[in-house]
Amino acid sequence: MAGQLLPSKAGAGDSSGSQRESSKLVELPVQCYTHSEMARRYLIDTMGCQMNERDSETAAGILEQLGYEATDDREQADFIALNTCAVRAKPQHKVFSKLGELRRIKEQRPHTIIAVLGCVAQIAAQEIAQRAPYVDIIMGPRNYSHLAGAITTAQARADGDPIIVTDTTEVIPEGPPAAPTIPISSYVNVTYGCNNFCAYCIVPYARGREQSRAPEQIISEIEQAVATGRQEVTLLGQNVNSYGEDLPKACDFADLLSQVNRVKGLRRIRFTTSHPKDLSARLITAMAELPRVCEHLHLPIQSGDDEVLERMGRGYTCEHYRRVVEAARQRMPQMSITTDVMAGFPGETEEQFEHTLCAFEQIRFDQAFMFKYSDRPGTRAAQMDNKVPEEIKQQRLEQLIACQNDIAHQINEELIGTTFEVLVEGRDPKSPEKVRGRTRTNKIVIFPGGSDLQGQTVEVKAQQAFLWGFLGEIAE
Numbered sequence: 001m002a003g004q005l006l007p008s009k010a011g012a013g014d015s016s017g018s019q020r021e022s023s024k025l026v027e028l029p030v031q032c033y034t035h036s037e038m039a040r041r042y043l044i045d046t047m048g049c050q051m052n053e054r055d056s057e058t059a060a061g062i063l064e065q066l067g068y069e070a071t072d073d074r075e076q077a078d079f080i081a082l083n084t085c086a087v088r089a090k091p092q093h094k095v096f097s098k099l100g101e102l103r104r105i106k107e108q109r110p111h112t113i114i115a116v117l118g119c120v121a122q123i124a125a126q127e128i129a130q131r132a133p134y135v136d137i138i139m140g141p142r143n144y145s146h147l148a149g150a151i152t153t154a155q156a157r158a159d160g161d162p163i164i165v166t167d168t169t170e171v172i173p174e175g176p177p178a179a180p181t182i183p184i185s186s187y188v189n190v191t192y193g194c195n196n197f198c199a200y201c202i203v204p205y206a207r208g209r210e211q212s213r214a215p216e217q218i219i220s221e222i223e224q225a226v227a228t229g230r231q232e233v234t235l236l237g238q239n240v241n242s243y244g245e246d247l248p249k250a251c252d253f254a255d256l257l258s259q260v261n262r263v264k265g266l267r268r269i270r271f272t273t274s275h276p277k278d279l280s281a282r283l284i285t286a287m288a289e290l291p292r293v294c295e296h297l298h299l300p301i302q303s304g305d306d307e308v309l310e311r312m313g314r315g316y317t318c319e320h321y322r323r324v325v326e327a328a329r330q331r332m333p334q335m336s337i338t339t340d341v342m343a344g345f346p347g348e349t350e351e352q353f354e355h356t357l358c359a360f361e362q363i364r365f366d367q368a369f370m371f372k373y374s375d376r377p378g379t380r381a382a383q384m385d386n387k388v389p390e391e392i393k394q395q396r397l398e399q400l401i402a403c404q405n406d407i408a409h410q411i412n413e414e415l416i417g418t419t420f421e422v423l424v425e426g427r428d429p430k431s432p433e434k435v436r437g438r439t440r441t442n443k444i445v446i447f448p449g450g451s452d453l454q455g456q457t458v459e460v461k462a463q464q465a466f467l468w469g470f471l472g473e474i475a476e
């Protein structure tokens with residue numbers, strides 16, 4: 001196996017995103033272990049989004065190539081990674097409390113390699129190194145091609161400064177093998193990074209600029225996923241709608257969907273996330289006409305007020321957002337629409353917040369991920385005056401949640417009696433005599449059935465509505 005590149009000393013990374021110089025790198029050999037030596041175990045604790053879940057699968061694949069086996073028991077693990085999320089302040093604080101818990105493990109079992117991966121590793125490498133000097137590896141989300149080399153180096157030494165690799169300018173190579181965790185479904189990256197720099201968002205600093213994968217690489221990964229029993233893929237990107245803008249040969253996201261739709265044996269195609277400013281009429285047509293593309297659109301609105309959207313740097317008005325939703329619903333009346341929204345962006349007035357509530361009442365989302373704004377150091381919003389007091393943010397969030405819960409419940413109540421095509425994911429963890437799966441519109445359905453149904457599509461009649469979906473029974 002080829003050597004890997006690693007930084008020569010601690011402190012190679014910093015927290016200023018893509019503007020930093022690349023780390024000084026040295027070539028190190030990578031050692032693979034044979035099956036008979038497979039005594040080492042790994043555990044990856046994943047926080048945050050689907051992108052992180054996919055990154056953890058990449059890290060797991062690399063570890064398995066090195067001879068590690070997965071374990072759920074951190075007391076048994078020889079390698080423990082926190083794959084971290086920096087999108088809000090709360091999950092970032094959680095990383096440091098989890099690191100505090102890992103100190104004892106490192107003291108009792110010094111050979112255990114502790115790694116911090118992902119977005120917090122990228123933006124707070126020095127803070128991690130200072131506050132948790134027992135961490136062995138700190139690695140940003142664009143740098144997993146160096147993970148094998150970093151582990152080999154960490155194994156070979158008793159202590160020393162952490163190995164830090166945090167280069168957001170790195171072009172992510174094809175190749176690191178993934179160890180998928182979901183039996184019937186696969187996450188497939190179509191783009192990495194983001195070029196949008198929304199005022200509140202840390203992602204472009206943590207994940208670097210947008211990089212589209214070549215369509216043939218994406219198709220080949222999906223074909224392999226289907227060959228190993230996956231029926232569904234979720235195409236991932238921070239903004240899938242700008243897919244292909246950096247590719248040498250013209251191919252936009254609608255073209256990519258057409259190609260994925262032709263993969264034999266694949267039943268369902270999902271994707272996330274869409275950006276309202278870039279969602280084209282071509283994409284709506286592709287969704288409506290390609291039979292494997294599911295009728296679900298996750299379209300973050302963030303605010304229902306134009307002045308707030310302007311200050312967020314989102315690049316659309318609320319009217320534009322409504323027109324996109326209308327166009328999608330016109331072509332696919334059964335489509336479900338979900339969103340992300342933020343309460344208490346700096347300077348948000350009561351009236352502006354009312355506009356968001358009003359947009360929610362009029363658009364009627366099937367589901368929403370609702371958060372309070374929190375400062376992300378280094379972003380434009382963090383520098384803004386007029387921060388909304390914590391208790392007002394909380395109040396507004398609660399109002400939004402109450403409004404959205406009513407709407408979601410009503411939408412699902414109206415669907416009682418409808419028969420849905422459900423792709424069964426497996427046993428319901430709370431009631432072992434039942435199984436759970438998803439409709440094409442991404443609603444969860446739980447119904448009586450055995451584990452032989454896993455991976456099957458079944459027609460299920462909705463009988464009882466919840467916020468998340470339905471209880472039902474197999475339709476006659």
Ligand code: SF4
Nearest residue numbers: 194196197198201203
């Ligand atoms: S589109 Fe905006 S909110 Fe989404 S990842 Fe990029 S910068 Fe962040």
